[in-house]
Amino acid sequence: MRHLVSIKDLSDEEFKVLVDRAEHYKKVFKSGNVSECQKNHAKLIGKTVALIFSKRSTRTRISSEGAAAFFGAQPMFLGKDDIQLGVNESFHDTTKVVSSMVSCIFARVNKHSEIQELVKYSSVPIINSLCDRFHPLQSICDLLTIKQNFDLTSTKVKVAWIGDANNVINDMAIACLKMGMDVAISTPPGIEMDPEIVSAGMEVAKNNGSNLECTHDSVQAATGAHILVTDTFISMGEEYAKVAKLKQFKGFQVNAELCSHADPNFKFMHCLPRHHEEVTDDVFYSNHSIVFEEAENRLYAAMAAIDVFVINNGDFSAGPDDFLH
Template identity: 35%
Template sequence: MQNIFYGRSFLAEKDFTGAELYTLIKLAEHLKELKAQRVPHEYLKGRNIALLFEKTSTRTRSSFTIAANDLGAHAEFLGSHDIQFGKKESLSDTARVLGSMFDAIEYRGYEQQMVEALAEESQVPVWNGLTDSWHPTQMLADFMTIDEIFGHLKGIKLAYLGDARNNVANSLLVTGAMLGVDITLVAPSALQPTQAVQALAQSFATETGAELVITDDVDQGVKGAQVLYTDVWASMGEEAAWAERIALLQPYQINMTTVMKTGQADTIVLHDLPAFHDLETTMAQAVHQQFGLTEMEITQDVFQAPYAKQFQQAENRLHTIKAVMAATLGELFLPQTMVIQ
């Protein structure tokens, strides 16, 4: 029987159904176990994959590279200074050249239309490693982590605090709705998602029964949450916005008080990293010198607490990216989707 994922691109969460996303999560859990047991799983032996990066990365680049190696494929990193993309050569020309040489392309950059055009012009599977609009591979890792810890997804309440207009918040709202997870975005009114994103998420929530809430009230938003999630207050390219973001988002910091407000004994904390929880980076030191802050979106005591699962979440980037690559490019037997639990 045909693998239902084969040859498909993964440009945004809505490219797949909720059941298909859950199937990829369960496949990732299986691949994680194979790796832990050192069982070979070279489903992509002989394949060549282009890793096209316009934005820098730690987890995404490492995950795609190691996943390709584990699957028996060769990954070629193409940074913004390595090729003529957008400088001497158009997107269309670049996509057609890469599509003729590589079996698949990963893209991490800025505009969503770039990754969509790559998929259309290259005629090979294209995977979105991050754009300003969506972060689909991150979502698989996030919800895999929740599934591992709680044993299910449906009915879990996740509260995200911070900039709710960014790609992570957009993706959490939509993906949670697709998977039947209750999502609350807790953010000041100036940093809440667009009506278009809310409408898209609600269309999925109507089918799955997920409850979606968008509020600026921290007490209301985190009450009953089994998962607290946050992200940096200013994304790549937004460093000039630090003063504005700090003024708006300090009340939305995840600290011990925030955790206690959930009223749950088993609450976990997630962060897609990097995190500003200390002064061990040059950027954190610069912010400290200008604004006097030693911590930003998450405090050091929460970040180091046993219920903070950001490093398990980070590792799961590898396993979920591997699942996407294997499912869409490998000769796997995946004839049907799994029921979301």
């Protein structure tokens, strides 16, 4: 049984399959073809998909529930106040019980160790929908968005991350390198990338003829970039450190001056929700911004994950219609 825990756990080809599958389901979903939708809706009829969420969510909840419903499954949202997990019952017991009744579990939790506990005890696939170390569904969505805005066969795309060393870039950096892109990561002085992620990224970059650069100079990272990306400077659970974090990130806002160093036709991305200290309105709402297309693509990323890990039982070689034959 395969689980989706992080992008670095996947081979290059496996990750590309997930992006291509997301693209496939986007076409199906937006085509409005009733017979195609009915065909996919039959794949998980009578099944249930659990969403164990310890953190609040907009895009992750909507996309996960929408993807489950697309395939005919009944999504069941289990918030931190809805079940006994972590209150009167252990991870082991809760996971054993929940996984015995559902076809997969989307888990949006606090610590990476909680994802590891779910994987250890679950009898069904675990889809990591965010933990403090990884966010693989966001990377599938982001790479679909990039693929649909750039010709990756003719352009050596450079992605510049301006911001924190967090779960989003841990997966996105590996994902971009797997697709043959160059990645420049700029974090404020005193904030370093996870050495294990950098090591894994360097290995992927070497194999694909790409470049991974880590710096504390945002202008250096942004220079010549085709894509500028940022994220919240204050992650959920870090609100207590807001004043200190904002001081640390001074000068790391994505604004017109920073964008002037990027490729003239650059695109701006952000996984949302955004705050003004991260990016100015004239960038966020500009023609360069593809943040709302990126947000929509979360739905198709969730569809791809369900298709590969649940419907096809982790068989990446199976096509989207193989289940029907």
